[in-house]
Amino acid sequence: MDVPVQQRPRHVRGPVSSVILYLLQAGWTPTSATSWQAPGDGTKETHALEFQAGAFVGLDQAQPLLAEFEPTLAAQLRREVAREFCGAGLEQGTDLQSYRHYMVSFQGVHRGRQISELLVTIATDGFWTQQRKFEPKLTDSDMCLRCGEEVGTSVHRCWLCPKNRDSPAYALSDELVPEAVAEQHTYPAFWMRGLIPADWTKVQAPAASEPFYGSQLVGDSVGLGCLGRGALESPIVIFGDASGGP
Numbered sequence: 001m002d003v004p005v006q007q008r009p010r011h012v013r014g015p016v017s018s019v020i021l022y023l024l025q026a027g028w029t030p031t032s033a034t035s036w037q038a039p040g041d042g043t044k045e046t047h048a049l050e051f052q053a054g055a056f057v058g059l060d061q062a063q064p065l066l067a068e069f070e071p072t073l074a075a076q077l078r079r080e081v082a083r084e085f086c087g088a089g090l091e092q093g094t095d096l097q098s099y100r101h102y103m104v105s106f107q108g109v110h111r112g113r114q115i116s117e118l119l120v121t122i123a124t125d126g127f128w129t130q131q132r133k134f135e136p137k138l139t140d141s142d143m144c145l146r147c148g149e150e151v152g153t154s155v156h157r158c159w160l161c162p163k164n165r166d167s168p169a170y171a172l173s174d175e176l177v178p179e180a181v182a183e184q185h186t187y188p189a190f191w192m193r194g195l196i197p198a199d200w201t202k203v204q205a206p207a208a209s210e211p212f213y214g215s216q217l218v219g220d221s222v223g224l225g226c227l228g229r230g231a232l233e234s235p236i237v238i239f240g241d242a243s244g245g246p
């Protein structure tokens with residue numbers, strides 16, 4: 001523990017010290033020779049995990065440790081994702097349900113493969129605005145290549161560039177421009193990449209005595225359900241044709 005963080009990998013000598021290094025890097029805190037405190041991720045209480053050194057002999061058998069480490073690792077990855085370009089807003093994860101739905105729906109459409117590949121490129125941060133290229137000196141100018149009037153930021157490219165007007169489709173989302181501009185730094189993952197923060201769609205489990213009314217997109221249909229006590233584990237989905245009436 002007294003070893004500086006940067007020098008810790010040099011002190012790894014075997015499986016036990018490797019595990020100790022990983023736990024320290026993941027933010028776990030040793031509280032005694034055989035117990036560790038897992039970091040809280042905001043959704044779960046922290047608690048201590050105790051194990052004997054002998055457990056490391058067959059680490060793949062150490063299920064309690066691995067099960068406890070999994071959410072720690074997932075939270076660490078989510079934080080890293082949120083620090084990437086246009087990643088803010090994804091600190092609690094990403095709800096990819098609508099993206100998956102689009103991927104499936106494009107399979108039968110003309111040029112659907114190219115469209116879905118473009119979606120994946122955007123979702124995985126594979127688009128380079130002029131400003132993004134300029135920062136590591138990959139280009140001489142950060143000005144938008146299409147209009148040449150403003151710095152080529154992501155919000156300019158997606159929402160503000162006057163050259164977007166070449167496509168009438170952009171007019172359909174005009175009313176959303178003020179909101180996109182206002183949230184360009186807090187939720188760029190949503191406004192520039194189309195990724196929905198997982199905490200936006202997370203449904204709190206109802207109290208046991210409280211009926212739950214909800215809807216869920218299933219394939220191309222919207223299932224409407226009234227779920228009674230304890231039914232979340234085995235929900236009943238009732239489908240309607242959305243035509244209204246009784």
Ligand SMILES: [Zn+2]
Nearest residue numbers: 144146147161
């Ligand atoms: Zn422009």
